[in-house]
Amino acid sequence: MADWEGKDISDTPFYKLLANKKQTTFDGLGFAGADSLIVTDQFNTGSGEIRVAIDMPYGLLLQGAYLEFAYTLLFSTIGFILILGLAYHWSDKYFLRKILAIEGAAKQFSRGKLTTRIKLKNTDELGHLANSLDEMADELYASQEKLKALNDELYRVNRALKVLSAGNKTLLLAKTEQELLDTVCRQIVEMGGYLAVWIGFSGAGQDTYLKTMAAYPKAENSAENLDWNQAGNGLKPVITAVREGRVLVVNDTEHETTHPLLGEQAAKFGYRSIIILPLHLEGRSIGALILSAHRTHEFGDAQVEYLKETASDISFGIEMLRTKGDRNRLALLSEHHEKMLRDGLEDTLAAISRTIEMRDPYTSGHQKRVANLARSLAEELGLSADEAHGIYLASIVHDIGKLTIPAEILVKPGKLSDIEYALVKGHVQASYEILKEIKFPWPIAMMAQQHHERINGTGYPLGLKDGDILFGGRIMAVADVVEAMSSHRPYRAGLGMEAALAEIEKGKNSLYDASVVDACLRLFRDGRFKFD
Secondary structure, eight states, X not given: OGGGTTSOOTTSHHHHHHXXXXXXXXXXXXXXXXXXXEEEEEEEOSSOEEEEEEEEEHHHHSHHHHHHHHHHHHHHHXXXXXXXXHHHHHHIXXXXXXXXXXXXXXXXXXXXXXXXXXXXXXXXXXXXXXXXXXXXXXXXXHHHHXXXXXXXXXXXXXXXXXXXXXXXXXXXXXXXHHHHXXXXXXXXHHHHOOSEEEEEEEOSSTTXXXXXXXXXXXXXXXXXXXXXXXXXXXXXXHHHHHHHTOOEEESOGGGOSSSHHHHHHHHHTTOSEEEEEEEXXXXXXXXXXXXXESSTTOOOHXXXXXXXXXXXXXXXXXXXXXXXXXXXXXXXXXXXXXXXXXXXXXHHHHHHHHHHHHHOGGGTTHHHHHHHHHHHHHHHTTOOHHHHHHHHHHHXXXXXXXXXXXXXXXXXXXXXXXXXXXXXXXXXXXHHHHHTTXXXXXXXXXXXXXXXXXXXXXXXXXXXXXXXXXXXXXXXXXXXXXXXXXXXXXXXXXXXXXXXXXXHHHTBTTXXXXXXHHHHHHHHHTTSOOOO
């Protein structure tokens, strides 16, 4: 600007811009050709006119504003970043971490790791969800552990049943007492899977020693060489158990406190569990059957009962071989074998019934109650004790076909869909298919198949009518309806006994056998029967 002092600027663009401007403020190109804010005024001094123009380039004018804006933008950006960081930290701590924890736990659950727990203690929605998942995992884990324990017990009971079955066959074939004892010992180990077995008889001094009669295996470290004969070496409880005729079980030899020396002696041979079962002859104890196993807690209550039967069979075999002639021997053997067969069948049916009810807790006890009522009806109608017993056994397993139905359908609280109901109805035929190959003295399979048939042909699965339905099936049909209607179900509360009796009375002669209905009404209304 100093270069223009004292010079004529009339031909410059800036002057021409101002030529027609008087006192005013406007935007335009300044003296230096830059965008400027121009303020101009013209006034008379008396000696001439003076034009004053102030040229303020925007670059200089806004420099401070730009700088202030830049600072404002910078601090705003920093503040925004801090806010985002705090928001992320909060969301990570209070939201994202919970989501990731729940997601991780769900993945672990899907892989079968039921010990996974989320353990969120917060009371917000995610905390409640996590706590619910933890509770569900606790229930699943407990169910899994219970099922594992049941499977272990079933495995052990199955071993004991194999031993019992093998012992029955040995009774048929053994010609001498020693052959009976040797064969039983071998079968207990080979078929039952036990570690070792030993049989000893009391000598003349019954309170001081047992004489080895048979053992298996017969290696150097076998039970045969375990000195059961010395009462002073910690094995006195064995002698006491024989003398008193009672069963003695040690399920953890290494930590046995009641009989510590006995546990210590057995543990030396690798026996983690042992059971001492007395043998009897003519009402007195004559010795012991001792089994050992390599696992702790091998001998549960159910298994002990079956092993007691095995000891009883051995005692029976000894008595039979010692005291009976061939003719009496065969008669006793046949009688005993028939009893064992029936007892085994009934134990099997009872075990099957318990298995069904474990899958369907809402109908727990249903089969047992139906069986008790069916037997009472059979007796009321004058059937023989044997016939009534057969109907009772058929009722015990009449719903065995439910094993083929998904558990979630069995316990569904709402109304079943058509497909679900069709699946449920299919359990009747499934019961027949499962039972038909088992040879019972009674038509168990057919009675179970017919308990939903109706005498007018409207029942299922075969639509049988009147005389085509076994009398046992007619009895079971009435017993099943009365029990089902009077008991609670997942989809409804129990309707009560009067409603159940009114239902069978209404269906008398059309749905249900009249004689069975009348017998049922008498039993309940006379107070001679009620469900446990």
